[in-house]
Amino acid sequence: MTTSAVAGEARVTGSPGGGVMRRLNMFTGIIFGVVLAVVGYFVANALLPDPEEGSHKSNQVWLITFFLWAVGFMVGVGAFTGPFRWLAGRDQSVDDELYLAGKDQGVWRYFKFTTDHKVVGIQYLVTVMTMLAIGGTLAMVIRTNLLRPGSKFVSPVIYNEVVGLHGIIMIIATIIMVTGPFGNFILPIMIGARDMAFPRLNALSYWFLFATLPVMLSAFFLGGIPTGWSAYAPLSEQGQPGMDSFLVAILLFAVSSALSGVNITTTAVTMRARGMTWTRTPIFVFGTVTSVMLGVIAFPMFMAAMVLLGMDRALGTTFYVASGGGSPWLYSNLFWLMGHPEVYVILLPAFIAILELAPVFTRKPLFSFTMAILGLGGVVGLSLFVWAHHMFIAGWAPALNAPFMVTTELISIPTGLLFLVLLGTIWRGNIWMRLPMMAAYMLLWNFIIGGITGIYLSDVPIDEAMHGSLFVTAHFHYTLLGGGLTGAMGAFAYWFPKMTGRMLNERYGSIGFWTAQIGFNVTFLSMFIVGLRGQPRRVADYATTFDVNNRISSISAYFIGLGMLIFLYAVIHSWRSGEIAPANPWGGKTLEWQVPTPVPLENFAVLPVVTSDFYGYSENGHARRGAHAAEPEAEPAPVASGHGGDGPQVIDLPAAEAAAPAATGEDGETR
């Protein structure tokens, strides 16, 4: 693409007026998808033979309907215009690529198949916030039903549906909450690239996620899921068509995250700026890449589990049915092979984002980059070998309980290293207590509780008492919400000025943040108590002896909701009319802070050349507290971006290439 533009060959630019691709957007996608799905539903109903027994036909019809929705939506949103054009011999021109990158389209570009990674990042951000809102509302319903024993706020059927959908919506939202918005918007700028390695694939990942949501939410109207988000067989085989919604949604989401994972990894490996060796690469890049690669390894297990479930439901196979020669344990193993790495996919980007911002808010280098890498690597490596700790009491393989206990307890060591790095960065820092740093402190508080209670559960005898109780629920909310979501909120507050051009109103933001955090701690500490005392999880009702602590949990859960609403208000208000943000409000050294706000379409006027890592806070001046008077700091930029002068030279790019659009990164050119 670039070369042809440079060489000045005449290229066919598509049909007059820009072709179909300029008319496709989210709305055409929805229309096309719905039409195809409805047509498919009726055609499938008419053509498929009636079964002699069981409800396989309705499952088959729904699976076909959802599949056609996905295909129709993706075609209608314009995901395949590139391949179609190429097959038709009319490859996209430079103008087409710029159009796809959202040039000159204003707000409208957020509603189309736009390849600019910054647009995709904002799309992910808004989608994640929406999903968290839906999942959070469902949580309020759950806690209201548990306000007092015997309460029938919702029927048991609806309650089970709500529990299951709360779980899966939150799981999907938390998997993507850091890598989606910030892995997309920030990471390419942070490594000194103009876009991702595969910008079209990037947009594809996002729109696959978008297509997933109506499918997942349709479960509500189709009888819901009776199983919780873990969808254990054979209960999942009993379920209404809502279970088919669930399994198709998972397949779509797994494709989305796999594509995103390989895209982010390729970008980080091949497109770092000149001079950015691995030891100079910010820790956030390591955290994001390892997490998405862990997802690429793990999520296909979930896909396999769902495909087999779909076959059992729609075709009458018996993979998970004991009476047919199958085993529910096949499902459990496949699920947890995904399920355990998945929690680290949720946690690590958030923890690493906090490690990335901590030096900025303590004004000193990240403590022990080496230990951070070792901790990250240890967690990721071990996480693939611990899955059966979710099955200690399943009776599947009691002889394996001891080895899995060993691997699970070993994970506490690399996790501890991440704590060491954060505490070491705080040690003697000049602590700037803005909202991102508040999140760092709450991550420490919440995750020490979450981590320690996890160690209890890793011990097989203790797990024998605690498995399936609310102790487990409180543990994973502490790690995923208290650790993961808190870290994500800190990352959001940190990168908000760069992504939106405004400063986040810290007064309302902090009020919301602290209300939610205090509410969160009271809710789940109270839940540990009922868990220890013997209340099972996923129950719509409970014995009267658990009354008091459930009421405390429910009332303080309302404060979580209130706090998040206040935070949301702060976000919306600031985004629309907040104080305009300077390019580098925090004095950060990483590359995203060295570009203007709003970030230009191609990020950098001239690609930077990196000469040192980005944690050199307070290393340049000679001033020390209590010693000499502070000298004005000479801050040689860690990036040589000038023209001429001594030292590393910026490679002068041919003028045409420098002006060429970024969307041609698919050629895999390294500059």
Next chain:
Amino acid sequence: MTQVTAGPEQPPAPPAPPEKPAWRRPPVGPILLLWLGFTIIGVLFALYVPAHLMGVAASPTMHELEATVTAFSVAAAPVAALVWAIMLYSLIAWRQKGNERPPDNAPPIRDNTRTDAVWLVTSGALCLFLLIWGLVVVAPHGPAVLLPDQPTQGQVVAPLRVGVTGNQWTWDFTYPDNGGIQTEELVLPVNRPVVFEVSSKDVIHSFWIVQMGIKVDANPGETTNASVTPDRLGTYTVRCAELCGLYHSYMQTPVRVVSTADFIAWLRASGGSA
């Protein structure tokens, strides 16, 4: 006048290292005090609260479990205390006033190998302690889930076999060695080892006797085992611990632990034999 013409120049003698300036000396004292204080609170909490919350222990398994929870809590207390101490001290001593960006004059500590080593060794040792406790101390006479084929030590009485079947949404019990009676009521004799042979008719349930600290899944098409020796008379609770559909919350039943004589009487009354 001596001429230094030949031989290499001697480098000047290095100056004596200066005394460490104030900012280089770590604030060990105050942080140690905070750490000690939090540890004491934590250990006191650990010794009394978790086991108390877990409540009545109706078997040696549960007694050991409560002891394990207490031991783990006591071991965890200094770890949490360290994190809290550093957090609190940092907020008191290092936090900058106001909203403006602080100066870039904090000590540029890139790494401290000794700290890294101590941290690694300590966390490794703690992990080892947990593993030894879990595998060695508890296992030989512990619950069947760890080492399922270990015979229980000092066995003089044959264990009582009870078949447990979960079905949506009740528990059914059989006594295969006592006339094969089937009942929805679980009654056990005190101080006699029991082996539960657990299965399910439909979906996965989980058989949990709360106060005895045992739990094992009930899987369709498989039989899993859990063994325990109830050592306390009383009425306890069986709950289902795996979401099994609509009335999962209500899938619970009492278990009565009675004297051997009462147990035999109950068996006879239910149509079985001792």
